[in-house]
Amino acid sequence: MANREEKRNLETIPVGSLGIISLPGCKPLGEKVDQYLVKWRAERESEHKESLAFAGYQRESYLLDAKVPRFGSGEAKGQILESVRGTDLYLLVDVLNYSMTYSLCGNENHMSPDDHYQDLKRIIAAVGGKARRITVIMPFLYESRQHKRTSRESLDCALALQELVSMGVDNIITFDAHDPRVQNAIPLHGFETVQPAYQFIKGLLRNVKDLQLDSSHMMVISPDEGGMGRAVFFANVLGLDLGMFYKRRDYTKIINGRNPIVAHEFLGASVEGKDVIIVDDMISSGESMLDTAKELKRMKARKVFICTTFGLFTGGLKKFDEYYENGIIDRVLTTNLIYQTPELLSKPYYINVDMSKYIALIIDNLNHDASLSDLLNPTGRINRLLTKYRAGER
Structure with a gap:
C-alpha cells in the first residue's frame, strides 16, 4: 500500500x-x-x-x-x-x-x-x-x-x-x-x-537492538566545531545530550600546509557507560574520526557509532578493521550517495544507508x-x- x-x-x-x-x-x-x-x-x-x-x-x-x-x-x-x-x-x-x-x-x-x-x-x-x-x-x-x-x-x-x-x-x-x-x-x-538524518536513525535502529534512547544512556558527539549544527539537530530530535571535541593545534608549525593537531579536547557531560553517536559530513582518511572514537573509549563510553553522509575512506579500511577488532568502534554508517567499494560493503561493522x-x-x-x-x-x-x-x- x-x-x-x-x-x-x-x-x-x-x-x-x-x-x-x-x-x-x-x-x-x-x-x-x-x-x-x-x-x-x-x-x-x-x-x-x-x-x-x-x-x-x-x-x-x-x-x-x-x-x-x-x-x-x-x-x-x-x-x-x-x-x-x-x-x-x-x-x-x-x-x-x-x-x-x-x-x-x-x-x-x-x-x-x-x-x-x-x-x-x-x-x-x-x-x-x-x-x-x-x-x-x-x-x-x-x-x-x-x-x-x-x-x-x-x-x-x-x-x-x-x-x-x-x-x-x-x-x-x-x-x-x-x-x-x-x-x-x-x-x-x-x-x-x-x-x-532520518535515514541514519532508521539504519541504526534497524541494525542495532536494545538501544536506550534517552539522555541517561546515550549522547550525540560532534568531532569538531564545524559540524555542531548537524549534531545539535540529531541531539534535539532524539532527545539526547550533546558533546563536542575541538582540535587543539600547534600554531607555531606548519606541516603539509596546515597546523598540526596536538590533541582533541572534549566539551560536554560525562560519557561514561553511555552509547555515543559521532555525527559528521564525511570520513576522508578517517584519522580524526578514529581519534575521537579512541578518546571516547578512554573516557569509558560503552558503544561508539559513527554516522557520516560520505564515506571516502581515502586511507583504506585497515585502521577501521583494527579499531573494530579492538572494540573501539561498534558500527560505521555511511550512505550509498557515493561509490562504495565491495570491500566496504562486506565489513561486519558497516551499515549501508540507502538514499x-x-x-x-x-x-x-x-x-x-x-x-x-x-x-x-x-x-x-x-x-x-x-x-x-x-x-x-x-
Whole structure:
C-alpha cells in the first residue's frame, strides 16, 4: 500500500515529461531511484492521468540513454541518444567515483572529480537547451571542501555553481554540503542541501537492538566545531545530550600546509557507560574520526557509532578493521550517495544507508512542482520511528 509520501502529489500537473540521466559513475543509484518512480507511478490513481499534461507519466523506465565516449587521446564528448525536448530533466552525478576508468594514450586513468564534473557539463551541453528544466542532483558537491578563501586561493565550488547555472541548470540538489553558505554564489537559483538524518536513525535502529534512547544512556558527539549544527539537530530530535571535541593545534608549525593537531579536547557531560553517536559530513582518511572514537573509549563510553553522509575512506579500511577488532568502534554508517567499494560493503561493522527512495521522493515532488518542505524536515518521520522502536516494533 502506498504510504503518505507516495500519495501526496496526485492532483498537481507535472512540469514536463520526467527524464533521468544517470551519468556513468552514478548508474547503480540511478537504477534504484528509477525503480521506485516506476512502481509508484504505476500504482498511482488520478482522474487526470489520461490528459495531455500527464503524457508519458507511466513508463517502464524514466532513465534516458546518454553516454560520454572518449577518444584515444583522452578527449571526450557528451551524447544523448533519445529526445529530451520539453522534458523535466534530472542529472545524477557522483563526482567521487574513482572506480571509473578511461584510456589515455594506452594508459588506464582513474576518473577524478574534475573528470566527472566535465562529463556533467558535456551532457548539459548535449541537451542544447531543449529540456524544459534541468535539475542537477550532485550528492557530494563538487569542490565543496574549498568553500571559503583564507589566503590567495581559488574558490572552486562557487565557480562551479556559477558555471552550471550559466549553462542553463535551474536547480542544484546536494546532500550535507560542507558549508551551505556556498549557495550565496548563485542567489537567484534553486539550491537545496538535504540532510539524511532520518535515514541514519532508521539504519541504526534497524541494525542495532536494545538501544536506550534517552539522555541517561546515550549522547550525540560532534568531532569538531564545524559540524555542531548537524549534531545539535540529531541531539534535539532524539532527545539526547550533546558533546563536542575541538582540535587543539600547534600554531607555531606548519606541516603539509596546515597546523598540526596536538590533541582533541572534549566539551560536554560525562560519557561514561553511555552509547555515543559521532555525527559528521564525511570520513576522508578517517584519522580524526578514529581519534575521537579512541578518546571516547578512554573516557569509558560503552558503544561508539559513527554516522557520516560520505564515506571516502581515502586511507583504506585497515585502521577501521583494527579499531573494530579492538572494540573501539561498534558500527560505521555511511550512505550509498557515493561509490562504495565491495570491500566496504562486506565489513561486519558497516551499515549501508540507502538514499535511493529519498532521492526518488525529491524527484517526484519536484516533477509535480510540489513543496519539498515536508521532505526536508524529517522531524515527524523520526518521531514516528522512535515511537515504534520504543514499542518494540521494527
